[in-house]
Amino acid sequence: MIPTQGKKKWMQLPRDVVVGPDVIYDLKDVCNDLKLKEGAFIVTGHHTKKIAGDVVHDILNECGYNPVIASSKEASMTEVNKIVELANEANSRYLIGVGSGKSIDVAKLAATQLDLPFISVPTAASHDGIVSSRASIHDKGKKASIEVNAPMAVVADTSIIAKAPYRLLAAGCGDIISNYTAVLDWELAHRLRNEPFSEYAATLSRMTAQILMDCPEDIKPELESSVRIVVKALVSSGVAMSIAGSSRPASGSEHMFSHALDMVAPNSALHGEQCGVGTIMMMYLHGGDWKKIKECLEIIGAPTTASELGIKDSYILEALLVAHKIRPERYTILGAGLTPEAAEKVARLTKVIS
Ligand SMILES: NC(=O)C1=CN([C@@H]2O[C@H](COP(=O)(O)OP(=O)(O)OC[C@H]3O[C@@H](n4cnc5c(N)ncnc54)[C@H](OP(=O)(O)O)[C@@H]3O)[C@@H](O)[C@H]2O)C=CC1
Ligand SMILES: O=C(CO)COP(=O)(O)O
Ligand SMILES: [Zn+2]
Incomplete structure (x- = not known):
């Protein structure tokens, strides 16, 4: 992963956060x-x-705001450049990202490059990028986590999100639960490497995961109340990243494993699904209660094994072996890397592979 770009000197948060049916x-x-x-x-x-x-x-058209609409197929620099060009041609004054993680990330980075305000309208609660001041974009075969301007507003319509495939909501839960190991990794880096650490960001991030871990049975398909719990948690998680000025509170070794899977596996699963499975294994490496993480993901209905992810066991092992190289500047429990024996042991013991 390409290192994160220049750190903001101040915290950026959305001004308006609107969540509800x-x-x-x-x-x-x-x-x-x-x-x-x-x-x-x-x-x-x-x-x-x-x-x-x-x-x-249609809403903005009825107001006479002359909106322009464009579809984006992937979170890549090519798509960002295309949107920048189209928005320039249209003399646009602000951007709205409507959709999944990819559309929101493309719109967020394009808005930052154009120095225009950005509004996030997620259609799924599948990741905490809905509110964060970061964009994950592919460029020249690599994924970069880029610092961008935070959305000016987030409009999360829980009626729309409740109708999205349940798999997306369960993935969002995986992205939230992964905050546990992300914070453990951050604490480790603080102790071993004297890396700057924000107690507020870490506490908010951990508490967000805890709230979900305390009531996994409340997350059910097509329930507006479940969507509301997950969206609020995703917002908190994004705010924790804004406080930290990096994705540290919400992205550690489990995210490095997920990013590695995206690179090595031909058909990767959803971001949050992979992060959830990564959290089980990284919690084992931290000596923590990995069984509780697994049980919680099972209750929610999120994948906990390679076969549930639809990914071959061999790719899980390959990703575990290269995960520490994804973002070498970010110290985690993976340290200088796992040996093949250690990688197989963690994957088998946690029953991620059989
Ligand atoms: N910036 C940040 O801080 C973060 C960024 N990310 C990034 O976000 C991406 C993952 O986002 P994620 O949303 O999980 O996956 P995708 O962006 O891959 O979206 C998954 C699919 O869900 C579809 N979809 C979305 N909403 C609905 C709906 N209501 N009904 C039916 N289908 C729907 C999308 O359709 P369509 O084809 O219309 O898009 C898309 O095909 C990754 O690239 C990841 O790196 C993740 C975490 C944090
Ligand atoms: O996915 C994220 C947080 O959930 C963002 O983290 P990255 O910096 O690893 O892209
Ligand atoms: Zn994530």
Whole structure:
């Protein structure tokens, strides 16, 4: 992974966070609150265009704000450059990312490059990038976690999110639960490497994971109340990253494992699903209660094994062996790397591979 770019000197948080059923129709009020009217540029995905992108377009069109809409197919620099060019041509004054992690990340980075405000409208609660001041983008065969401007507003319509495939919500839970090992790694780096550490960011991140771990049975398909729990946790997790000025409180060795899987496995699973499985194994390495993590993910219905991820055992082992190289500047429990024997032991003992 390409190292994170220049650290902000101050904390950026969204000004408006709107979460609830049908709040997509409050978007007009949010835009008015932010003094954003004409010149909206909507970045959406191929599926999510019909689910919410077109709705956002119609809402702003009815207000006479002349919105432009474009679909983005992947989180890559090519797509970011395309959006920057189109938004420039359209003389856009602000960007709105409507959809999944990829659409939101593309819109977030394009808005930062254009120095324009950005509004996040997630259609799934699958990752904590919905509110963070970071964007994960592929460039020249590598994934980069880039510091960007935080969204000015987040509009999370829980009625839309509740209708998304349950797998996406369960993945969001995996991304939240991974905060446990991310914070353990950060504490380790603080003790061993004197890495700067924020007690506030770490506490918020850990508490966010704890709230979910205390009530995994409350996360059920098509329940608006479940969506609300997960969205709030994702917002807290994103705020923890903003406080830290890096993804440290929400991304440690388990994320390095997930990023490594994205590189080595031909068909990787969802980001949050992979992070959840990574958390089980990294918690074992930390000597913590990995069984509790596994049990919690099982109750939620998130994958806990290679076969549930749809990934061959051999790729899990390959990813474990290269994970420490993904982001060498970020010290974690993986240290200088696992031996093949140690990698096999952690994967077998935690029953991630059989
Ligand atoms: N910036 C940050 O801080 C973070 C960024 N990330 C990044 O986010 C990405 C992962 O995002 P994630 O959302 O899990 O996965 P994807 O962006 O890969 O989206 C998964 C799929 O879900 C579809 N989808 C989304 N909402 C709905 C819905 N309501 N109904 C039906 N289908 C829907 C999308 O459709 P469509 O084709 O329309 O997109 C897409 O095909 C990764 O690239 C990861 O690196 C993750 C964590 C933090
Ligand atoms: O996924 C993230 C937090 O959940 C962002 O972390 P990265 O910096 O590893 O992309
Ligand atoms: Zn994540």
